[in-house]
Amino acid sequence: MINLSDLDFEFDLRIRHKSKIVLDYRTARLIYYVGKFGKILMASKALNIPYSEALFLIKRAEKALGIKLIARGRGGARRGYAVLTPEARRILDVYASVLGKFNMSLEGQYSIPAIGDLVIIGSDDPVLRELVGLFSGDVPCEYHVVGSLLGIFHIVLGDSDIVVAHLYDPETTEYNVPYVRRLGLENEVHVFRGFIRTLVLAAKKLSCDDPTECLMQSRKLATRGRGSGTYHYLRYLVGDRINTMTILPTRTHEESARLVANDIADLCVTTLREATRYGLDYIELKAEFFDFLIPRDRIEKESAQRFLDFLKENSDLINNHLGYTTPENFLRRIL
Numbered sequence: 001m002i003n004l005s006d007l008d009f010e011f012d013l014r015i016r017h018k019s020k021i022v023l024d025y026r027t028a029r030l031i032y033y034v035g036k037f038g039k040i041l042m043a044s045k046a047l048n049i050p051y052s053e054a055l056f057l058i059k060r061a062e063k064a065l066g067i068k069l070i071a072r073g074r075g076g077a078r079r080g081y082a083v084l085t086p087e088a089r090r091i092l093d094v095y096a097s098v099l100g101k102f103n104m105s106l107e108g109q110y111s112i113p114a115i116g117d118l119v120i121i122g123s124d125d126p127v128l129r130e131l132v133g134l135f136s137g138d139v140p141c142e143y144h145v146v147g148s149l150l151g152i153f154h155i156v157l158g159d160s161d162i163v164v165a166h167l168y169d170p171e172t173t174e175y176n177v178p179y180v181r182r183l184g185l186e187n188e189v190h191v192f193r194g195f196i197r198t199l200v201l202a203a204k205k206l207s208c209d210d211p212t213e214c215l216m217q218s219r220k221l222a223t224r225g226r227g228s229g230t231y232h233y234l235r236y237l238v239g240d241r242i243n244t245m246t247i248l249p250t251r252t253h254e255e256s257a258r259l260v261a262n263d264i265a266d267l268c269v270t271t272l273r274e275a276t277r278y279g280l281d282y283i284e285l286k287a288e289f290f291d292f293l294i295p296r297d298r299i300e301k302e303s304a305q306r307f308l309d310f311l312k313e314n315s316d317l318i319n320n321h322l323g324y325t326t327p328e329n330f331l332r333r334i335l
Helices: 025-037 040-046 051-065 087-099 126-136 148-157 177-181 211-217 229-244 253-261 272-277 302-313 316-317
Strands: 014-018 020-023 070-072 082-084 116-120 141-145 160-165 189-203 221-224 247-250 267-272 281-295
Touching: 020 051, 020 082, 025 040, 025 051, 025 082, 025 087, 040 051, 051 141, 051 211, 070 148, 070 302, 082 087, 087 229, 116 126, 116 148, 116 302, 126 141, 126 302, 126 316, 148 160, 148 177, 148 281, 177 189, 189 211, 189 253, 211 229, 211 281, 221 229, 221 253, 229 267, 247 253, 253 267, 253 272, 267 272, 272 281, 281 302, 302 316
Parallel strands: 116 141, 116 160, 221 247, 221 267
Antiparallel strands: 014 020, 070 082, 160 281, 189 267, 189 281
């Protein structure tokens, strides 16, 4: 017998365009609070939405509507903050007017969300996660995994103190800097050379020696999702054939290796460290740079400088992990 007092009721107002949902209540509230706080991170925390999911919801709405909803404040008090575009404000006004007919609004109860003294956004790395955990004992620190490309894109929105990325450019064979230049961000960010880590192709038992051949034979490939440096490198390896592959997108490299170990996927792209932790057979793909990008308006921030110093002082901890090494120019500025 169902206890009626245990039931929860949820209201959703959806905007449809040509039978396709383009905006729902949760996303509309998220966009509204981005305008209120000026930061996607604060809005996501106020609504208890994971940061990576908040980015996905906004991107999905923008794609469905065919317009930009959030931009960067260019001057005055809003410089460096996320602001709503005129189109976003118009849509929210219409949405709010319909909500009002049901005696509802986009406002609701919330507490001002607390943000860590240091916010790191971008690519996943298991060793960095351990280091952030150690550093957080002295300085409140947050690490949000959204992928290298989204991390770099969101430098301009002011959510991050440090972006971590490993985007390989086959034309120049360099990491990260070419993408910063192409996005016109060279005057917005400093790039510091990070550590080197080994990316591998792993399975319980590999049946071939050529990485591309193994990838095309895979039934289910576990790897970091679109927007990640790993997915970007995978596309470089196999080209458009990636669209024919069955890919299980993962949030972390540890998850990729675990899916293979548990027979959910037959192949994965992960770090050498995670592959060996799960006892997987592997082929080395690339020794890649995992760099640190700091917006110029955060370069003097005490917590950012303390974190760089912490990494320098603990380079031995990085080098002690299989497949990791710090280069001679570790944490020197390369842009």
